[in-house]
Amino acid sequence: MVKKLNEIVLKRNYLNVYVCMNCNAKLRTTQAKVALRKSKCRKCGSKDLRLKAKERRGAKV
């Protein structure tokens, strides 16, 4: 049960969540949109996004 809950939380927190390289704002988008550069930061308009890091926080998917 606990493991199942963890998976749900991980997916909610990390799946398709990207971080702006410019202002570190988090935004939810898809990998395809990032690859096509169709998504941009809503805060500063930058298109330089990276995946939110999961490993460094001790969480594995």
Ligand SMILES: [Zn+2]
């Ligand atoms: Zn930004």
